[in-house]
Amino acid sequence: MTDSERTALLRAFDSGWVAPIGPEIDAFETEFAERVGVRHAVALSSGTAALHLALLACGVMPGDRVAVSTLTFVASANVIRYVGAHPIFIDSEEASWNIDPQLLREEIREQDAKGTPIRAVIAVDLFGQCADYTRIRNTCNEFGVRLIEDAAEALGAQCNGASAGSFGEIGCFSFNGNKIITTSGGGMLVTNHAALAESVKRWATQSRLPTRHYEHSELGYNYRLSNLLAAIGRAQLARLDETVRRRRQIFDQYVSRLGPLSGIRFMPEAPGNTCSRWLTVALIDESEFGCGRDAVIDALEQQNIESRPTWKPMHLQALYEGATIRGGSVSERIFTEGVCLPSGTSMSDDAVDRVCDVVQATASRLTISNA
Ligand SMILES: Cc1ncc(COP(=O)(O)O)c(C=O)c1O
The missing domain is CATH 3.90.1150.10 (Aspartate Aminotransferase, domain 1)
Known part of the structure; x- marks a missing residue:
């Protein structure tokens, strides 16, 4: 943390926007999406929250199967349980230590043949390195599997000129205290799909509908990032x-x-x-x-x-x-x-x-x- 984070935090504090809504959040989302090279970003309270909502956005239901890298932090797998689905763990490849595209393909094919298709893949960009998305994406497209990129550890990494987080249908980031940029705690979900980003934003604010009174037609969560923390995130992002x-x-x-x-x-x-x-x-x-x-x-x-x-x-x-x-x-x-x-x-x-x-x-x- 430097003086620029302190200044940003005080700016947000003095503005009176001390809730999980405000101009710092809007600006953080815009700047972040631009940086990653995607259309939409939704600021959330953690990377885990981002992964949880990503699975919901992909329509993963109780009883579904979701493939995930076995070599990861536990949050990548726990979110699968949050939605009542079953994780299927895939080993790492030697080249990047990330999910092995060949083993992933074999597992997807086998489950498909058994009539127990894999609904989604969570590929993790471990320790700041992107997985092999050319091969992973081909397999996902071929078998109609949704692809989520857990880029919690990889903000600032690139592969063939594109940024980590931009390879899946949805990318998830963490701003936990030990990450490459931090808001002390926080996360971001990125996507190119406007409707999906809209749903995620709504679910993250208790699915409150835009009426004068409190109207809810879907289950929601309290997953938005604070405006104060978004200000810190902006200052950190500027130094990425x-x-x-x-x-x-x-x-x-x-x-x-x-x-x-x-x-x-x-x-x-x-x-x-x-x-x-x-x-x-x-x-x-x-x-x-x-x-x-x-x-x-x-x-x-x-x-x-x-x-x-x-x-x-x-x-x-x-x-x-x-x-x-x-x-x-x-x-x-x-x-x-x-x-x-x-x-x-x-x-x-x-x-x-x-x-x-x-x-x-x-x-x-x-x-x-x-x-
Ligand atoms: C790969 C990976 N996924 C998810 C997370 C969860 O992020 P958070 O701690 O912000 O919930 C982390 C780190 O904390 C992580 O390293």
Whole structure:
């Protein structure tokens, strides 16, 4: 957060628009849609709310099946349960760590042949990198499956010149505190379909109809973003290019310092992609590096440096025990070997170097003790 966010917040505060309605929301939606390259944006209280309403907008009903990347944050799957549908988990591909288009196609085809068609796909753009939408979209179009892009982690990423969030029928973003831009909490749903955006806006405001009294004909939710938070979002959005540039620099610094070590490799950038590098994620191969991912996290923690494992795949979560999974070994390896290194935009080069020193020392200590 900088002075521009503080100024924006005070501007909104002083305007008296302290409700989930007001000029900052309207402007945030317009600027955001323009930035992503879509016609409509609806500002919401969280990325989870955006995904929930996206499923409703796609007509997903109780008992339906929805395919989703297994390697993701739990919200991508939970929303499927919110609408009473069943998640079908799909493994990652090696090239981008995102949903494997081939496995997705096989699952869609198989379910279709069984007479239990998959209604929608939630493809996640993991850690700031777009999934392979050319192949995913072809399959969805062929089988009449609705496509939702969970771009919560990928604002600012691009693929073949188009922005993350613009590839699905609906794109969903998060402005949670740890995201590339934040409103402390918030989200955005984007789409090119005017009627769909209109419905989502209505559902997000308790489905109140435009009458003088309170008239409701559909179930609604309290999912709109506050005008105060929209002002912060606008100031953050204005600095997005700078933020992505810095995240990519941080990634490059990690790679140049740690890349030469044996047994460590970084999330690949698939052809056509420009990752936002929301997080720098490394895989530690214990047999080559000398110690595993957890030992690296422990060593960093001893120096008061926070790092985290990558997402634990949904098919390994007790919450989703018994759910269908197609494949699984790629995401499992990313989970057991993966560490998310400190990646905050405000990190100095020296701070990144300090993290590298600790990781490097862990490797050399183990190399010496193994010798
Ligand atoms: C992939 C993914 N989807 C959905 C969400 C949910 O967003 P929110 O926390 O804003 O509800 C997050 C992060 O929080 C996420 O990383």
